[in-house]
Amino acid sequence: MDHRQLTFLVALARERHFGRAAKACHVTQPTLSARLQQLEEELGTSLIRRSRRFEGLTPEGQRVLAHAHRILDEFDALRADVGPDTAPSGCLSLGVIPSALHALDTHLPALRNTFPRLRLRIRELATSALAQGLEDGSLDLVMGYTDAPAMAGYAYRELYRERPALIASPAHFSLPETPRWQALDQWPLCLLTPEMEHRKRLETRLAGHGLSVAPVVETNSITTLEVMLRSGVGVSVLPAHFGEHFTNGSPLDVRLLPGDGDRIGLLWHATRSPSRRLQAALSLWQSAADLT
Structure with missing residues (x-):
């Protein structure tokens, strides 16, 4: 087995056609097919479902493909790290x-x-x-x-x-100029999910003020939070810079909360x-x- 055989398998899985895979690898189709058959013989199992054309990989082929991606990444990293060219690649x-x-x-x-x-x-x-x-x-x-x-x-x-801030759409909520942690429970909150580190830090800050919250929306997606804020579902506690980087509509109001940030x-x-x-x-x- 050599890395070229694995390269051919990755190309075939990507192109889903023997001819296109061979062209992508700069070899003839018979050469690509023969090298893949050699790989199957060396591993002692069928990797490719064949009829008159490529029909996909077998379950064993899918497992070998996952290994091939990792092995080729490592080979690429080795070549980039010890090659004569000093420019990183x-x-x-x-x-x-x-x-x-x-x-x-x-x-x-x-x-x-x-x-x-x-x-x-x-x-x-x-x-x-x-x-x-x-x-x-x-x-x-x-x-x-x-x-x-x-x-x-x-x-x-x-x-x-990363400075914490209360963020909301001014079309739906009027935020105070200097919000307090103690007043956070008056708002319908849209927050990141509990396993996210930002949410864990928020819970720690709230506990320091003797507070806990029950958000109306929880998501692990910043994009989803932006949609919720713009639609008026609630307000959120996020890093202050998000007020500048949410660019899919009108500006959001950002009010810094007390604290030094993370x-x-x-x-x-x-x-x-x-x-x-x-x-x-x-x-x-x-x-x-x-x-x-």
């Missing part, structure tokens, strides 16, 4: 908490412009899943809460503070030697931070 896997998505506007264009050969894979995940990704190596870098319990032990670099930063595995891609991203973003 390959795929940088970045995980982001939903409330930090706006920061990508600032950081990703500079990374793409500086390192055009670098590919980015971005996943929006809860903090616990981000920590798991750093641990198992499926994520190179995380943008999230630097002091979250799940992130203990990881190296980090702070980017900004630290958002870049996190990565402290005990592993960083790849060339990760080093390049950290160096670039640190340089940008030094200029601000």
Whole structure:
């Protein structure tokens, strides 16, 4: 077995046609078919459902395909990290908490412009899943809460503070200029779901004031929260910057709540030697931070 056979399998699964897969891999169709048959013989199982044309992968083929994606990603990472070309290339896997998505506007264009050969894979995940990704190596870098319990032990670099605010549509609610935590229960609240780190922090703040809330809507989607706010279903407690980055309609009212906010930063595995891609991203973003 070699990586080319796995490349052919991935291409066939993507193109769903032997001829198109062969063209995408720059080989003849007989060559692609023969190499895939060799792979099946080496593994001792049928991977492809065939008749006069491609009909899909067998259950065993689907399992091999999942392994193929991981193996090819690792091969790509190895080639990018030890090749003679010093410019970073390959795929940088970045995980982001939903409330930090706006920061990508600032950081990703500079990374793409500086390192055009670098590919980015971005996943929006809860903090616990981000920590798991750093641990198992499926994520190179995380943008999230630097002091979250799940992130203990990881190296980090702070980017900004996330200030809590009451946010609502002025067409449906009139917010006070200086809202208080103690008055939060007077509003119908639309909040992130309890497993999200932002919601956990909100619950901790409320408990500090002797409060608990029963939201009318809970979702793990920032986009859904925006829809709820604009339709007048309720108000939300979110980072203040969302008032600027919700752009699908008229402006939302944003009122800062008391408190210093939470630290958002870049996190990565402290005990592993960083790849060339990760080093390049950290160096670039640190340089940008030094200029601000």
